[in-house]
Amino acid sequence: MRTRSGRSGGVVLGVAAGVLLGSLTVSGKPLSLALSAPAVAALTYLVAGLLVGTLRVVLPRVAPSLARPLRSDGPWQLPSSMIGRARLSGSVLFGAFLGPLLLFAGLSQTTAGAAAVVLTAEVALTVVAAVVLLQERVRPLQGMGVAIVLAATVGLTVSARLPSGGLGSGIGDLLVLGAASSFAIDNTLTKGLATAEDQLGTIAVKAVAGGALLAVVVFVLGAPLLPPVSLWPMVVAAGGLGVGASLICYLAAVDRIGTLQATVLLATSGLCGALLAAGIGQEPLDRLALIGGVAVIGGVALLLRAEEGPVTAPP
Numbered sequence: 001m002r003t004r005s006g007r008s009g010g011v012v013l014g015v016a017a018g019v020l021l022g023s024l025t026v027s028g029k030p031l032s033l034a035l036s037a038p039a040v041a042a043l044t045y046l047v048a049g050l051l052v053g054t055l056r057v058v059l060p061r062v063a064p065s066l067a068r069p070l071r072s073d074g075p076w077q078l079p080s081s082m083i084g085r086a087r088l089s090g091s092v093l094f095g096a097f098l099g100p101l102l103l104f105a106g107l108s109q110t111t112a113g114a115a116a117v118v119l120t121a122e123v124a125l126t127v128v129a130a131v132v133l134l135q136e137r138v139r140p141l142q143g144m145g146v147a148i149v150l151a152a153t154v155g156l157t158v159s160a161r162l163p164s165g166g167l168g169s170g171i172g173d174l175l176v177l178g179a180a181s182s183f184a185i186d187n188t189l190t191k192g193l194a195t196a197e198d199q200l201g202t203i204a205v206k207a208v209a210g211g212a213l214l215a216v217v218v219f220v221l222g223a224p225l226l227p228p229v230s231l232w233p234m235v236v237a238a239g240g241l242g243v244g245a246s247l248i249c250y251l252a253a254v255d256r257i258g259t260l261q262a263t264v265l266l267a268t269s270g271l272c273g274a275l276l277a278a279g280i281g282q283e284p285l286d287r288l289a290l291i292g293g294v295a296v297i298g299g300v301a302l303l304l305r306a307e308e309g310p311v312t313a314p315p
Contacts, residue, residue, distance in 0.1 A: 009256055010252075010253045010255075010256025010257035010262065011253075011257065011265065013249045013250075013252045013253035013256065013262075014249070014250070014253035014257065014262045014265030014266060015265050015268065016246075016249045017246045017247075017249035017250040017253060017262070017265065017266050017269075018246075018265050018266050018267070018268035018269040018272055019268075019269070019272045019276075020241050020242060020245050020246035020249060021242060021246040021250075021266060021269035021272075021273075022116050022268070022269040022270065022271070022272030022273030022274075022275075022276055023237065023241055023242050023272070023273070023276055024116075024238055024241075024242025024243065024246070024273075025107055025112040025113075025115040025116045025119070025242075025273050025277065026112045026116075026273060026276045026277050026280055027234045027237035027238040027241070027242055028040060028044065028103075028104055028107055028112070028234070028238045028242065029107055029111075029112040029115075029277075030231060030234055031043075031044075031104070031227060031231060031234050031235065031238060032104045032105075032107040032108040033108060034227050034228065034231055035223070035224065035225075035227050036218065036221065036223045036224075037101055037102075037104040037105035037108065038101060038214050038215075038217040038218045038221065038223065039214075039218045039223055039224065039225050039227075040100075040104040040238075041097075041100035041101050041103070041104050041210075041211075041214045042211045042212075042214035042215040042217075042218055042225065043211070043225070043226075043227075043235050043238075043239065044100060044104075044211070044235065044238045044239040044242070044243060045096050045100055045207045045208070045210045045211035045214065045239065045243065046207070046208060046211035046212070046215070046239065047211075047235060047236060047238070047239025047240055047243075047244070048207045048211075048239040048240065048243035048244035048247075049203075049204050049205070049206070049207030049208030049209075049210075049211055049244075050204075050208070051239065051240045051244040051245070052200055052203045052204040052207060052244050052247070052248065053200075053201075053204035053205075053208065055200060055248065056072050056076070056198075056200040056201050056204055059072065059073075059200070060072065060073045060074075066252070067200075069252070069255040070198075070199040070200055070251055070252070070255070071198050071199055072198050072199055072200040072201060074198075076198055076201040077198040077201065078198065078201060078202060078205060079202075087189045087190060088190075088202065088205075088206065090185075090186075090189040091186050091189050091190045091206055092206050092209045092210050092213070094182045094183070094185045094186040094189065095182070095183055095185075095186030095187075095189075095190070095206065095210070096186075096206050096207055096209060096210020096211065096213075097210045097213050097214060098179075098182045099179045099182035099183045099186060100179070100210065100214070101179075101214065102175050102176070102178045102179035102182060103115070103119070103175075103176060103179035105175050106171075106172045106173065106174070106175030106176035106177075106178070106179060107172070107176065108172070109171055109172030109175070110172030110173050110176065111277060112273065112276075112277040113273055113274035113275075113276075113277035113278065114172075114173060114176075114274075115172070115173070115176045115273070116269060116270050116272070116273020116274055116276075116277065117270035117271070117273065117274055118173050118176045118177055118180065118270075119176055119179065119180050119183075119269070119270065119273075120180070120267050120269060120270035121177060121180040121181075122180040122181075122183045122184050122187070123263060123266075123267050125180055125181050125183075125184035126183075126184040126187045126188060190202075199251055200248070200251075203247055207243070207244070246269075250262055250266055253265065253266075
């Protein structure tokens with residue numbers, strides 16, 4: 001039974017996860033302009049993996065009460081079955097290789113605020129992927145929430161092609177939408193895996209493996225891997241905060257308030273990203289991005305309420 005104090009802490013953690021995830025596009029924007037997309041993705045995920053891996057070693061010793069709910073208080077327990085390993089491999093491919101590659105490729109051609117909003121399509125696309133790949137059943141409110149989120153993100157992407165859209169190049173937003181799709185497939189592949197296995201250990205291995213594969217791509221292309229020294233704080237912010245810390249806060253929030261509620265709070269990352277891009281990145285505060293961010297939060301709120309609605313078989 002979740003206590004009121006535990007729920008309040010979960011809400012704070014969920015909001016923190018949304019803010020941190022929203023900061024990813026802001027800190028990644030200058031990196032994507034200085035380096036190739038594979039290099040930015042490799043650095044970001046290697047830093048995230050090292051951070052989470054270090055926390056996996058330290059947390060059981062200094063705060064076992066925090067490590068225990070994440071099943072990270074004992075020996076590292078990665079998937080041992082063939083199905084578990086196949087899911088982890090797919091998770092590395094889509095969640096730590098292809099997704100980051102598309103995200104930073106798109107970020108180099110669109111604004112950080114617009115990318116943050118479009119990236120929240122991951123929430124709705126995760127539901128779609130679960131229906132298509134896992135044949136899960138959907139509820140009426142859940143379907144409405146998915147439709148609103150997808151309509152908002154697709155509308156933003158299409159508007160970016162118009163001269164008055166003001167969001168980006170169109171191609172950049174489509175690449176970010178592709179990244180959201182890849183992350184959604186990753187979420188579907190790891191559904192059940194993350195709750196059964198060592199969460200911090202799995203995230204660390206996944207991030208380091210994806211980052212290493214991306215580094216190989218960088219070396220094959222002959223592109224530089226390291227940014228100027230002045231941009232290293234952005235590398236730490238993108239990998240350590242935007243990816244690593246946001247995932248940890250999200251998992252901790254899930255333990256306290258459940259997956260749906262934590263996901264609703266995480267979906268505020270689009271709006272947070274747009275505001276951070278305007279305040280920190282000095283981008284113009286795009287009206288369409290704000291409207292899209294609010295629409296996405298409304299759509300995800302319907303996904304939250306869908307927990308109480310009747311189930312409808314997928315078409």
